[in-house]
Amino acid sequence: MNNVVLLPIIIPLIAGMIMIILRKNIRFQRAFSIFAILATGAVSVFLMTQIRTKGIQTLQLGGWQAPFGISMVADMFSALLLLTTSVVSFCCLLFAFHSIGKEREASYFYPMFLFLITGVNGSFLTGDLFNLYVCFEVMLISSYVLISLGGTKKQLRESVKYVLTNIVSSFLFLVAIAYLYAMTGTLNLAHLSVRIAEVGQDGLMTTVAILFLIVFSMKAALFLFFWLPGSYSAPPIAIAALFAGLLTKVGIYALFRMFTLVFYHEPQITHLIIGVLGGLTMLLGAIGAIAYWDIKKILTYNVMVGVGFIMAGLASFTPVAMTGSIYYLIHDMIIKALIFLIGGTMIHLTGTSKLKEISGLIGTHPYLGWMFFIAALSLSGIPPLSGFLGKVFITQGTFETEYYWLGAIGLITSLMVLFSIMKIFMNGFWGETYLSEDMEKGTTKGLMFPIGFLTVATIVLGVGAEGIIEYVNLATESLMNPKYYIEAVFQGNIMP
Amino acid sequence: MKKPNDVILHSVTKVAVVIILTFSIDLFFAGHHDPGGGFIGGLGFASALTLLFLSFNIEWVRENIPIDFKVVTASGVLIAVLTGLGSLIFDAPFLSQTFDYFNLPIFGKTELATAVIFDFGVALAVIGTAVTIILSIAEDR
Numbered sequence: 001m002n003n004v005v006l007l008p009i010i011i012p013l014i015a016g017m018i019m020i021i022l023r024k025n026i027r028f029q030r031a032f033s034i035f036a037i038l039a040t041g042a043v044s045v046f047l048m049t050q051i052r053t054k055g056i057q058t059l060q061l062g063g064w065q066a067p068f069g070i071s072m073v074a075d076m077f078s079a080l081l082l083l084t085t086s087v088v089s090f091c092c093l094l095f096a097f098h099s100i101g102k103e104r105e106a107s108y109f110y111p112m113f114l115f116l117i118t119g120v121n122g123s124f125l126t127g128d129l130f131n132l133y134v135c136f137e138v139m140l141i142s143s144y145v146l147i148s149l150g151g152t153k154k155q156l157r158e159s160v161k162y163v164l165t166n167i168v169s170s171f172l173f174l175v176a177i178a179y180l181y182a183m184t185g186t187l188n189l190a191h192l193s194v195r196i197a198e199v200g201q202d203g204l205m206t207t208v209a210i211l212f213l214i215v216f217s218m219k220a221a222l223f224l225f226f227w228l229p230g231s232y233s234a235p236p237i238a239i240a241a242l243f244a245g246l247l248t249k250v251g252i253y254a255l256f257r258m259f260t261l262v263f264y265h266e267p268q269i270t271h272l273i274i275g276v277l278g279g280l281t282m283l284l285g286a287i288g289a290i291a292y293w294d295i296k297k298i299l300t301y302n303v304m305v306g307v308g309f310i311m312a313g314l315a316s317f318t319p320v321a322m323t324g325s326i327y328y329l330i331h332d333m334i335i336k337a338l339i340f341l342i343g344g345t346m347i348h349l350t351g352t353s354k355l356k357e358i359s360g361l362i363g364t365h366p367y368l369g370w371m372f373f374i375a376a377l378s379l380s381g382i383p384p385l386s387g388f389l390g391k392v393f394i395t396q397g398t399f400e401t402e403y404y405w406l407g408a409i410g411l412i413t414s415l416m417v418l419f420s421i422m423k424i425f426m427n428g429f430w431g432e433t434y435l436s437e438d439m440e441k442g443t444t445k446g447l448m449f450p451i452g453f454l455t456v457a458t459i460v461l462g463v464g465a466e467g468i469i470e471y472v473n474l475a476t477e478s479l480m481n482p483k484y485y486i487e488a489v490f491q492g493n494i495m496p
Numbered sequence: 497m498k499k500p501n502d503v504i505l506h507s508v509t510k511v512a513v514v515i516i517l518t519f520s521i522d523l524f525f526a527g528h529h530d531p532g533g534g535f536i537g538g539l540g541f542a543s544a545l546t547l548l549f550l551s552f553n554i555e556w557v558r559e560n561i562p563i564d565f566k567v568v569t570a571s572g573v574l575i576a577v578l579t580g581l582g583s584l585i586f587d588a589p590f591l592s593q594t595f596d597y598f599n600l601p602i603f604g605k606t607e608l609a610t611a612v613i614f615d616f617g618v619a620l621a622v623i624g625t626a627v628t629i630i631l632s633i634a635e636d637r
Contacts, residue, residue: 001589003584003589010581013573013577014577014578017570018570018574020569021570021571021574061589061590062589063588063589
């Protein structure tokens with residue numbers, strides 16, 4: 001029993017609720033939301049040290065033992081993602097202070113932001129499949145509000161599509177949960193893992209696994225990404241960056257959890273499908289990123305390439321590849337938020353997202369330009385920045401399991417990503433400066449700090465890999481050995 | 497504009513609202529051992545308010561019940577979560593509950609449980625949410 005496990009969910013929830021009561025006081029809301037995010041970050045660091053010394057931490061709500069009660073489980077994988085979530089949301093929040101506008105602030109922007117974090121953290125920590133569904137819904141409903149908040153024409157059009165796709169996938173999620181419950185009689189993830197290991201993963205069970213794969217693919221934008229380019233380019237940039245950094249990653253987390261803890265018996269079917277979908281996602285995403293000349297479009301297609309690449313690691317399902325995937329997932333959350341924030345600042349400055357109408361920004365904004373350059377290198381995996389290690393490990397993993405085609409796709413798409421992101425750099429930052437500072441549509445005042453913070457984070461993640469890899473290895477270990485997770489949840493109690 | 501003659505509706509509402517409110521409070525307290533509880537009690541309460549909104553007009557009711565129901569929702573969730581957090585002080589898992597018997601002046605031997613406070617939070621959250629939804633649909637012209 002460890003009540004700290006619950007705090008990353010409770011802190012943002014309470015903070016958000018207090019903000020609804022004190023709706024009028026915007027300055028209080030700003031200060032309090034920053035405080036809540038920082039507190040969550042501190043708790044996740046504390047959790048990480050606890051997990052390192054004492055193993056996986058669990059909490060049975062109300063003292064009801066698993067599988068009867070609801071379990072909360074924090075292993076190193078969850079804790080790492082919690083910390084990254086705090087970093088990303090901290091920066092998006094700071095960015096929002098100067099860019100989101102008074103109307104949105106007065107219409108419950110900060111409470112919704114925190115409820116989104118509640119849902120994301122809840123999904124990372126829950127040890128119960130139905131509770132995972134609930135946390136997904138908390139996150140999605142907040143994201144529905146955030147995506148349509150402001151009510152511009154484009155936002156409303158895209159949010160209708162976004163809501164519809166997510167309702168369909170949530171429906172499928174429920175159906176899949178019902179199937180699984182009918183077949184195993186439990187929804188506790190640890191208990192599910194035990195039961196499925198006992199009876200074996202037969203054809204029907206694999207079919208259910210594939211249904212879960214479809215559901216989470218929709219959320220993670222793995223191949224089923226048709227909804228993503230539109231809906232991520234509609235909301236204001238602070239929100240889009242938050243979505244790019246967090247939302248698809250929760251889907252990825254769920255895929256990792258389900259296919260390492262529960263459905264890991266038939267990797268030649270399920271994990272191969274994941275690999276094929278990952279490969280296709282990488283290719284299509286990279287083609288999209290190259291084809292468009294619109295900053296927002298290029299960036300959203302880059303989100304998909306990242307998703308596909310992380311999934312290549314899960315498909316290989318070796319310790320090396322998993323280490324790479326976890327590392328790359330953390331890197332991806334930071335870097336996607338970073339390039340979205342920088343791209344958003346470019347749009348904010350010039351008032352257009354069309355790359356051909358922007359030129360020579362580096363003349364007036366050298367720091368922004370060079371930080372974008374660092375982000376671009378990191379994104380495409382140039383050493384010593386953070387993208388490199390993940391790419392090496394994942395590629396090594398794919399070669400070990402003889403998925404040569406998957407590794408090859410990963411490397412080719414890396415080049416395509418580099419091309420697409422350099423296209424933004426060369427067109428947007430180089431060239432003739434024909435927009436003098438007083439002609440610009442906005443200022444970078446207050447926007448540079450969050451961008452700088454994330455840039456430092458990606459450099460630290462790359463240069464300081466030595467210190468971080470220890471934690472990543474612990475995460476891999478608990479993912480590759482479901483028995484640790486099960487032991488931590490049941491703690492020697494009799495399993496019914 | 498001709499004023500609609502809704503004497504019957506008004507008279508019935510005045511009586512029915514009292515009955516519904518009493519019943520919903522009864523449901524709320526029954527919930528500890530029998531079917532009922534904060535959720536259904538809250539819904540009953542919200543339905544009484546809805547009946548008021550329907551038979552008298554919304555502005556009139558809001559003047560007499562000047563509460564922002566979004567705040568009701570938020571305080572409900574806060575109460576529920578904070579009761580859960582209370583168990584942290586006693587070093588018990590989140591959401592642990594306890595109860596005991598007390599001799600109260602009028603009621604005699606009464607069971608008091610911490611779960612009722614949690615349930616009260618749930619009831620407030622349900623009332624707030626239901627009324628907010630109904631009001632925002634009604635005001636959306």
